[in-house]
Amino acid sequence: MSGDGLILALETSCDDTCAAVITPDGAIRSNIISSQGVHDRFGGVVPEIASRQHLTLLPPVIDEALRTAGTTLDDVGLIAATRGPGLVAALLVGFCAGKALAAARELPFSAVDHLHAHIAASFLKPSEFEPPFLALIASGGHTLLAEVSDHRALRIIGQTLDDAAGEAFDKGARLLGLGYPGGAALERLAAEGDPGAFDFPAAARMPGLDFSFAGLKTALLYKVRDLGERETERRRADLAAAYQRAIVEALLLRVRRALQQTGARRLAVGGGVAANGPLREALGGLGVELDIPPRSLCTDNAAMVASAARYSPILAFPEYLELDVYATGERR
Numbered sequence: 107m108s109g110d111g112l113i114l115a116l117e118t119s120c121d122d123t124c125a126a127v128i129t130p131d132g133a134i135r136s137n138i139i140s141s142q143g144v145h146d147r148f149g150g151v152v153p154e155i156a157s158r159q160h161l162t163l164l165p166p167v168i169d170e171a172l173r174t175a176g177t178t179l180d181d182v183g184l185i186a187a188t189r190g191p192g193l194v195a196a197l198l199v200g201f202c203a204g205k206a207l208a209a210a211r212e213l214p215f216s217a218v219d220h221l222h223a224h225i226a227a228s229f230l231k232p233s234e235f236e237p238p239f240l241a242l243i244a245s246g247g248h249t250l251l252a253e254v255s256d257h258r259a260l261r262i263i264g265q266t267l268d269d270a271a272g273e274a275f276d277k278g279a280r281l282l283g284l285g286y287p288g289g290a291a292l293e294r295l296a297a298e299g300d301p302g303a304f305d306f307p308a309a310a311r312m313p314g315l316d317f318s319f320a321g322l323k324t325a326l327l328y329k330v331r332d333l334g335e336r337e338t339e340r341r342r343a344d345l346a347a348a349y350q351r352a353i354v355e356a357l358l359l360r361v362r363r364a365l366q367q368t369g370a371r372r373l374a375v376g377g378g379v380a381a382n383g384p385l386r387e388a389l390g391g392l393g394v395e396l397d398i399p400p401r402s403l404c405t406d407n408a409a410m411v412a413s414a415a416r417y418s419p420i421l422a423f424p425e426y427l428e429l430d431v432y433a434t435g436e437r438r
Contacts, residue, residue, distance in 0.1 A: 111182055112129060112181050112183060112184075113127065113412040114126075114127055114168075114412070115204075115408040115411040116168070116187040116188070116203060117200060118188065118199045119200075119406060120193055120247065120406060121159070122407070123139075123164055124139050124200075124408035125168045125170070125171035125408050126408035127171050127172065127177060127182075127412070128413065132230045132231045134230060135176070136171045137403075137407055139402070139405070140163050153193045153195045153196060160196055160199035183213065184214050185207050185208040186218050186412055187200045187201045187203070187204030187217065187218065188411050189201055189217040189219065189220075189429065189432060190219065190220060190431050192220055192247070194431055197431040197433075209427060212423040215420070216419065219418070221252075223410040224377050224410060225252070225254055226413035226414035226416075227409070228399060229413050230410070230413045233397055238253070238256070239372035239373060241375070242361055243375075244271040244357060244376075244379035245270060245405075246378055247270055247272065247273075248270050249271045249317045249319075250266070251264035251364045264317065267316050269318075271317070274322055275353065275379065275382075278322075281323075281327055289378065289381075292349070295346040296343065297347075298343040300343075302351075304344065304348035304349075306326065306351075314363075315364055315367070316360075319356070322352055326349050361373065372396075373395070374397045375397070375398045379404075381405060
């Protein structure tokens with residue numbers, strides 16, 4: 107990105123309502139994340155409820171981002187918003203709000219790809235992890251490996267064939283009675299258990315760089331049924347620990363393969379699953395230069411969207427008004 111002015115970014119791809127302000131050189135001035143907390147009773151995100159919550163939460167979240175940054179819209183030179191992939195109804199709220207704010211002031215606008223944004227979290231200060239590197243993105247909706255040759259270019263070399271790693275955590279947590287979202291709760295419970303108590307497959311023997319977690323979820327389901335309600339309750343911590351170990355090992359195995367196949371010696375990790383402590387510890391033992399952003403930049407947030415906007419196409423008013431969102435696959 108060239109030019110003066112702060113970047114205001116919005117992110118509403120799922121159930122977090124986010125706004126952030128960063129400087130053109132990647133310093134975070136504010137990064138506000140409002141988690142809706144209304145989906146746990148359903149065991150997952152309900153798109154219509156998420157979109158209605160975004161409508162309510164986004165205006166005060168934007169105000170808070172500007173207030174925390176000590177600035178106003180008068181100092182903003184670029185507005186960005188997540189275009190996809192994500193839940194269409196949720197995406198539309200932030201994307202249309204971003205376009206409207208930009209159009210009202212005739213400001214330029216950047217439509218950001220969510221996966222690019224997770225990688226661009228590593229470009230923010232103080233990390234400023236520069237390409238080229240291998241990237242692992244592991245979240246509730248996406249699990250993939252990509253070669254990142256520069257700030258704008260990435261080539262996906264492995265991706266999930268079914269559930270993403272974050273989905274595996276959430277579904278496993280639900281099977282163990284931990285509610286939604288379940289990743290953090292399962293990690294806390296797993297800390298009390300024996301990771302070697304059960305042997306879950308996690309498609310570890312599957313060749314290549316693609317991921318598969320559906321079989322792991324099914325294995326946990328069958329184990330819970332076999333044990334019965336009373337024994338499952340008694341051994342919940344062991345089940346959580348073994349299940350978490352299987353997810354971490356599946357991710358670690360394919361990262362090792364990708365590092366060997368590409369010859370990369372630098373690795374960046376993003377997405378909500380990157381907040382998992384055992385995964386962070388395991389990746390730290392790979393012997394490569396590693397960048398894992400702070401946990402606040404691993405889960406969905408708008409600072410990463412603003413970072414990606416610096417390396418995404420910037421459209422002048424009114425070129426962006428007819429742009430639409432997309433659920434899957436980047437639309438050119």
